Amino acid sequence: MQLLNSIKNISRDLYGLKTVDHVQAHEITFYSIIVHTDIALESCGVNYFLNKRMIKLVEELGLSNLKIKDLVMINIDTLIKLQDHFSNGKLDLENCINSYLSYISSNDPETATFPFDEFIKYYFVETNKENIGNPKDFTEIITSFTNP
Numbered sequence: 001m002q003l004l005n006s007i008k009n010i011s012r013d014l015y016g017l018k019t020v021d022h023v024q025a026h027e028i029t030f031y032s033i034i035v036h037t038d039i040a041l042e043s044c045g046v047n048y049f050l051n052k053r054m055i056k057l058v059e060e061l062g063l064s065n066l067k068i069k070d071l072v073m074i075n076i077d078t079l080i081k082l083q084d085h086f087s088n089g090k091l092d093l094e095n096c097i098n099s100y101l102s103y104i105s106s107n108d109p110e111t112a113t114f115p116f117d118e119f120i121k122y123y124f125v126e127t128n129k130e131n132i133g134n135p136k137d138f139t140e141i142i143t144s145f146t147n148p
Contacts, residue, residue, distance in 0.1 A: 003032055004057050011066055029067040031097060035074050045113040047073045048104070070104075072097055078117045082124065083135050090128050096120050 011025035032054060040046075051071040058064055085091040100119045104112050124132055 001057065003034065004054065004061055004063065007063060007066065007068060008061055011063065025066055029069060031069045031094075032071040033074060033097070034071065035076050035079070037076055039075065039077075041073050042075055042115045042117045044110075044115060047071060047115055048113040069097070070101055072100060072116050075117050078120060081132065081135060082120065083137075085124060085128075085132070091120075091124060096123060099123060 007025075007030050010030075013025075032051075034050075050073065054071045058066075058068055079086075082091055086093060097116075100116050100123070103119060104114060106112055121132060
């Protein structure tokens with residue numbers, strides 16, 4: 001609900017009135033992203049059911065006229081694990097999210113309920129033909145403990 005309240009405030013130009021930001025809500029696409037730390041939220045179907053609820057709330061709040069992408073739940077650990085690949089350009093978050101949304105738009109229940117955190121791992125390997133590996137920072141920290 002907090003996410004949709006923010007979208008509603010943007011669409012009413014609330015931030016423009018406070019000279020924070022001025023955008024025309026009908027000209028932008030809102031990406032509904034929740035970054036979380038709870039591994040239970042990565043379970044199959046969680047994103048699916050929360051997205052269904054969000055779609056109902058969008059209608060109830062009168063936001064159906066806006067371009068609001070489906071909800072994507074992302075564990076922050078996934079972003080940390082893939083940080084080097086985002087920074088070196090092997091992954092682009094917008095492309096990953098759009099590919100995921102396209103993938104889950106299937107009528108197949110198994111595909112439609114697949115979590116983003118699992119999808120992006122397969123997406124990376126398929127796109128780059130290499131294993132994900134560990135982030136450089138993580139490797140450096142571990143090495144500093146083992147080689148003082």
